[in-house]
């Protein structure tokens with residue numbers, strides 16, 4: 001048996017040889033995620049990128065223990081989420097603008113319910129602090145269903161930070177925000193992460209956001225890992241100045257067909273395969 005690593009060396013989050021096959025009546029077996037391995041180290045922020053249908057949500061759902069993998073393992077803080085999800089839940093959290101909070105409850109009531117579920121000590125104080133941080137004081141007592149998309153996103157983020165998670169999974173945290181509010185939320189997340197040392201896995205289509213927040217980037221294509229590295233490594237490898245162009249090259253399987261400089265900077269890189277069916 002392999003000796004256990006001291007907990008400080010353990011990845012905060014790990015996908016190892018992770019796969020998910022959906023059995024769809026119309027499409028037959030759908031290989032949403034295939035043999036996917038990556039890690040998020042303690043205190044690291046990793047971006048999970050990929051086009052529509054590339055497998056990001058399926059991956060996040062397995063890491064949250066909401067979907068059982070067809071193969072491989074999803075671990076959070078060393079805990080196998082398919083077996084022992086309940087042991088990790090108190091130390092992790094998740095936020096997505098696509099998951100609605102009950103509409104009739106006020107923002108404060110929603111946050112109070114979740115604070116109770118997470119057994120947050122002094123919940124009133126924690127909610128007041130988060131409402132101050134996220135500029136929600138004026139809307140705390142309004143029904144959540146009547147808030148703007150930007151206000152709902154900030155309430156959802158407050159909900160995700162209630163238990164001071166050591167591991168935070170974020171699905172498109174700024175998707176519905178105007179550029180100014182989006183920028184503000186990114187700045188807040190960056191400051192929060194530096195202060196708490198939490199590990200973050202961030203699924204995003206916003207390359208500026210990924211370049212600003214992420215130490216490392218995983219790009220999925222058709223459920224498989226197509227690229228992995230720091231934003232600087234990926235730019236150098238693909239001879240691109242912007243991560244957005246790296247993403248497009250990976251998506252289109254173009255490799256270095258359009259280098260940004262004539263000599264083609266960076267290491268040569270085998271072009272990614274053209275997309276098969278759905279996926280990036």
Ligand SMILES: Nc1ncnc2c1ncn2[C@@H]1O[C@H](COP(=O)(O)OP(=O)(O)OP(=O)(O)O)[C@@H](O)[C@H]1O
Pocket residue numbers: 022023024030031032050051052053054055056057058059278279
């Ligand atoms: N419950 C399901 N049953 C059948 N197929 C599914 C199911 N959930 C997802 N899929 C398929 O699995 C693949 C990956 O989907 P997934 O939602 O993980 O992609 P994504 O990267 O999150 O996409 P997006 O950026 O559009 O949200 C797609 O082909 C999708 O249609």
